[in-house]
Structures are given as C-alpha cells and as structure tokens.
Amino acid sequence: MAELFSKKNKEALTTPLLKNNPVTLQVLGICSALAVTSKLAPAVVMGLSVTIIVAMANVIISLIRNTIPNRIRIIIQLVVVAALVTIVSEILKAFAYDVSVQLSVYIGLIITNCILMGRLEAFAMQNGPWASFLDGIGNGVGYAMILIIVAFFRELFGSGTLFDYPVIPQALYDMGYINNGLMLMAPMAFFLIACIIWVQRAKDKSLQEN
Amino acid sequence: MKVLRNYLNKIKPNFEEGGKLSALRSVFDGMETFLFVPNDTAKSGSNIHDAIDSKRIMSFVVIALLPALLVGMYNIGFQNYLAAGKEGTLVEMFLFGLLVMLPKIIVSYGVGLGIEFIAAQLKKEEIHEGFLVSGLLIPMIVPVGCPLWIIAIATAFAVIFAKEVFGGTGMNIVNVALIARAFIFFAYPSVISGDSVWVATESIFGLGCDLPDGYTCATALQLAAQKGAEITNAAGGVLATGDMISGLMPGSIGETSVIAIALGAVLLLWSGVASWKVMLSVFVGGIAMSLLFEYTLSDNPVAQVPFWQHLILGGFCFGAVFMATDPVTSARTETGKYIYGFGIGAMAILIRVLNPGYPEGMMLAILLMNVTAPFIDYCVVQANVNARARRLTKKN
Secondary structure (H helix, E strand, C coil), X not given: CCCCCCHHHHHHHHCCCCCCCCCCCCCCCHHHHHHCCCCHHHHHHHHHHXXXXXXXXXXXXXXXXXXCCHHHHHXXXXXXXXXXXXXXXXXXXHHCHHHHHHHCHHHHHHHHCHHHHHHHHHHHCCCCHHHHHHHHHHHHHXXXXXXXXXHHHHHHHHHCEECCEECCCHHHHHCCCCCXXXXXXXXXXXXXHHHHHHHHHHHCHHHCCC | CHHHHHHHHHHHHHHCCCCCCHHHHHHHHHHHHHHCCCCCCCCCCCCCCCCCCXXXXXXXXXXHHXXXXXXXXXXXXXXXXXXXXXXXXXXXXXXXXXXXXXXXXXXXHHHHHHHHHHHHHHHCCCCCCCHHHHHHHHHHCCCCCCCHHHHHHHHHHXXXXXXHHHCCCCCCCCCHHHHHHHHHHHHCHHHXXXXXXXXCCCCECCECCCCCCCCCCCCHHHHHHCCCCCCECCCCCECCHHHHHHCCCCCCXXXXXXXXXXXXXXXXXXXXCCCHHHHHHHHHHHHHHHHHHHHHCCCCCCCCCCHHHHHHCCCHHHHHHHHCCCCCCCCCCHHHHHHHHHHHHHHHHHHHHHCCCCCCCHHHHHHHHHHHHHHHHHHHHHHHHHHHHHHHHHHC
C-alpha cells in the first residue's frame, strides 16, 4: 500500500486540485465550463462524466502505451476516448434522460475537451496505469470542482434555485428582488471563473506571474 | 481658505504612515487634492505645467451634465403629474423629481466611491477621480423606475470589472457608466426596458401622484418600432417636435432634453474637454445611416422615422455628447476620431432599425466602438507609417 500512495502518486492526485487546476491554471475545458454551468445538476453530471472518462482513458492508454506507434498515437487516443464517451452517453440516456437532454451535445463533445488529450499526451503516455488513474481522477475532480462552484453561483443568482429546489424565499421576491438574467448567459461564467482565478492567485503567491 | 489649509496641515500627520488614522490615508489624500491643487512636483524629466488636472476636467464634465440633470428631474415630475392628469406647479414637479433622483445619485456615488477608496487603500495609491463623472452618469442613463439595489449592484460590477481590474481611472477600455447600464440591460431587462418603468408611479412626502397599478407608458423609440403607432407622452397625447427637443417625454432620466444636452455640449467643446471631431462624426454617422435605411427599407417602421427625429429621440444626443467623447475610451488619433464617431452613429441606428428586440442602440454602439478604438488607432498609425515609408522609397 505504501507504494500505491508514494509521494509521486499523491502529487499526481492532488496537484490538479489546486496548484495545477486544469480550468483555472491551464485554462483548459473552458468551453464546457461555460456551456453546462447554468444549473447545478448538469454541472455535477458533466464533472462526474469527465472524471470517469479521463481516469479510464488514462488507464487504457497507459496500459498500451508501449505498443502505440508514435506516429498514430493521437488517433489511438481519440478512439479510446470516443469509445468511453459513447458508453457514458448511452448510460446517461438510459438512466438520467433529463440531464442528458440538458447536456445535449456537450457529453459528445467531451471528446474534444482539451483536458483529456492533454492528460493522455502529457501523463498517460509516460506513466504506469495506477499513477495515470490517480492523475485522471485528480484532473477530473479539479475540473468538476470549478464547474460546481461556477454552477452554484449561476443557479443561485440566476434562477434562485439549487438543484432546481427554490432557495431564495418568496418574501424576497415580493420585496422586489429579481433574478439576475446575466448569470444565465455564458459571459457571466467567464466573470465567475475569472473571480476564482483572482482569489486563487491572490491567496497563493507562488502562482503570481510578473 | 487659509483656515481650511491650516486645519488640513494640522490633521495631516495622523494620516501619514504610522499615524493614528493611516488606514484612511487615501480618503484624506483625496479630500486634500479635491480642495487644493496638489503640492507635488515632477521628480524627473521635463514637463509642461498646466493649470488643469484630471480633477478639474472631471468637474467640467459634471458641470456640463447639470442642465440635463435638472431638466431630467423636472421631467420626472412633469410626466408623473401628466400621467395622473393633475395640475402641478413647476416647483412641485421639480422637487418631486429631485426627491426621486437624489437616492439614485447617492447610491451610485456611495457604492462607486466606496469601492474606489478601498481599491486605492489596498493598492496604496491615490484615489482616482474618474468616478466623479461616472457616478453622476449612471443614475442619468437609467429609467426612473430602476430600483436602488439594482443600481448599487450594477455600479459595483462596473467599477470592479470595467475599471479597477484594468488599473483604475484612465486605464479602462470601455465606458464605466455604460457597462453599469449594460449590466442592468442584460441582467435585469425588466427594469430597463418594457413599458412600466419610464414614469415615477409613487408619491414621495406628499409630492407627486400615486399612479394606479399596471400603469404603462412606452418610450418614443418603442412606439416608433410599432407599425402605425403615434409617438405619445405619459398621458397618451401625441408628442410635438417641440416636446422632443425640450425633453418633456418619457425616457431615461438625463437623455430626453436636447436643449439641456446642447448646453452641456457647448461647455465641453468650449473648454476643450470633449473632441468636436467625435461629436460631429457621431451625428454624421447617424444621419447617413438613417437616410440609407429610410430609402432602402420601406416596410420597417423604425427605418421610416425621419433622420432628424432619430437624432433627437432616445439616447442619441446624450451618448454623442457625454459618452462617445470620453477621452479615455475614444480613439486617440485625430483621423481615428472621425472613424470612431461615425461608427458609433451608424451602429446606433443600425441596431435601432434592424434589431426589433432592442429599441435603443446607442449604448451597445458606443461599447462596441470603445472596444474597436485601439484597433482603429493601430490602423491609422500603421497607415501613416506606410505612407511615410513609401514617400521615402519614392524619393530614393
């Protein structure tokens, strides 16, 4: 067990959560972070799907990394990711149809999510399956975390609900409170992600660039 | 004057590094330079000394805004009494408008200056004075029915995201007051468009009249967009051209009176704060675009509004005089100013005519050209560089 969670493996799991977060530091996966975060439920499902797919794809590629000819590696990575995305998409259609309709093309578009190709190229091609698995989980959770934070604020202020459950009391609406329509539009997700980056860099001096 | 100076000198040590009130350093500094010309001298290089600094420029713009503000206040009262069908004296109408307007101005200044003070304190800089104008512009470009808390949020959003993150006064890319308005426009469309926000509906301290629930009244441009509708005032009477020019019609608070805005324009041009090139070319752009539409789109009701009415209705004049000419966000090159202004006028009419969802296009047109201004400048400078390079090679 000691070896399973060696220092290197631990780092593979934890650095993507904060220090090297795929969304706020590498600025990857922004497209879907804008598109699916107007409500919490789809954001959670999206985060979960990406986590599973990155982890599985990392493991598979890592297992066959020594047999992949270098010149066609991108195609092979794409095939693996596409297969996993299709499976996840079918499962969602079968068991969570409503959410799958809300997410529409964005589940299919996970295949183009830069986080996936980035991790496969940068990590899984050079590391063993277990380390790759942890790296995939770490990056997926790091991505999901940002999505959920953004979706929390967008749904709370944009629709006054959380998981479609109204949380802003009716009394407030009677006093003249109005939901913020801009929160439901994609540009506001940019502002929220920017704020997260702002807070993160303000707290961690090592991330500040000059 | 002397007493004030002595008093400031006496309390100054408290605010300096290590003093009792050093946390309020920027506040003191702001007040001192607001009252007296700063005592600093340049430390290096050669400098041209001028009696005017950015605080004085801002004061000029604020003074130029006053006529539009005063007429706007009177108009609030006028439309309210008109809608209720009651007679009111000029003083009553004006006082009512003042009472409606005052909280909006206080909120806008309070929130904006509060954020500026905090930002200056955090960055250990002087307080920037740019908000003096923005803080007055924001309440003037919203409808009278816009709630205070929304003005507060929009002001905070605009000051933080349109100004402070870019580095404060003089660094902003887009007009701060317009960002506040755009924020309200997209986040809370129901309080800035539609037909229930343009006339004050509640009496204050016995002044003004309570209007019945569900009272509606559209702006001139909204009516112009409806086929066959007459342009009317708050009581449903048809607006004469004189009313459109004097500003006694529903609309955002400061934008209605062409005469008051013209007074402001004269002051701005006379003092040299605003560029006549921008102002002129905005009108030229607007006229050109509306004439073009008038002759090409015969079944679009907004396109059939005569060009001179396009200029005096809505926020066209206000935007052209006070927003487009903002020296920070407009194009800096002299040729660029013509292109920039023409673009604003043309885009504003384009949005009015072709987008049925947006009756007014001035705000979006100015914001769009603000973003384009650096590119215009780049092109103008490059064209000049190329022309000179050609001239040089030709000679040789």
